[in-house]
Amino acid sequence: xxxxxxxxxxxxxxxxxxxxxxxxxxxxxxxxxxxxxxxxxxxxxxxxxxxxxxxxxxxxxxxxxxxxxxxxxxxxxxxxxxxxxxxxxxxxxxxxxxxxxxxxxxxxxxxxxxxxxxxxxxxxxxxxxxxxxxxxxxxxxxxxxxxxxxxxxxxxxxxxxxxxxxxxxxxxxxxxxxxxxxxxxxxxxxxxxxxxxxxxxxxx
Numbered sequence: 067x068x069x070x071x072x073x074x075x076x077x078x079x080x081x082x083x084x085x086x087x088x089x090x091x092x093x094x095x096x097x098x099x100x101x102x103x104x105x106x107x108x109x110x111x112x113x114x115x116x117x118x119x120x121x122x123x124x125x126x127x128x129x130x131x132x133x134x135x136x137x138x139x140x141x142x143x144x145x146x147x148x149x150x151x152x153x154x155x156x157x158x159x160x161x162x163x164x165x166x167x168x169x170x171x172x173x174x175x176x177x178x179x180x181x182x183x184x185x186x187x188x189x190x191x192x193x194x195x196x197x198x199x200x201x202x203x204x205x206x207x208x209x210x211x212x213x214x215x216x217x218x219x220x221x222x223x224x225x226x227x228x229x230x231x232x233x234x235x236x237x238x239x240x241x242x243x244x245x246x247x248x249x250x251x252x253x254x255x256x257x258x259x260x261x262x263x264x265x266x267x268x269x270x
Contacts, residue, residue: 087256119263150261162196171221185212208240
């Protein structure tokens with residue numbers, strides 16, 4: 067699992083955007099990168115634009131490791147259909163992504179921690195691997211003994227995000243279903259994502 071040794075908000079400032087659309091992001095007050103030279107802006111090269119697209123997508127899903135991200139790209143290439151759409155489908159099928167989308171927690175990082183600590187069941191069995199890939203029809207459930215955790219209660223009560231249409235969630239029963247693997251236009255990103263540029267980056 068990719069470890070975050072610094073605050074996740076530095077990702078926002080480094081990339082120059084409010085990646086998760088959160089009201090507490092420091093980018094809302096300081097729209098420039100961290101450090102002494104954070105306000106300097108250079109015209110990006112084609113490589114730089116592709117790299118930024120990759121960093122945005124990696125960062126959004128909790129800073130997925132480069133090794134794992136390359137595996138996802140290779141799998142997306144292997145599958146039928148558009149590689150960019152396949153890549154988004156794989157990322158959105160990750161267990162931590164689905165837990166986050168179902169609003170069981172406030173952030174993707176909290177979702178990863180929730181899964182790691184064994185608070186999630188998939189189809190009735192405990193799964194503690196955040197990168198576990200779900201299939202259509204799989205049921206995700208908060209363990210009964212974990213349903214009063216503050217992080218979960220805050221996530222369920224939050225009005226920051228809506229549950230997307232490709233998920234069916236009952237917050238009273240703390241259970242949800244992956245109805246379908248989404249296409250790019252169905253994913254509620256708060257910023258513009260360009261998976262086609264990510265594919266170009268790995269195809270160089």
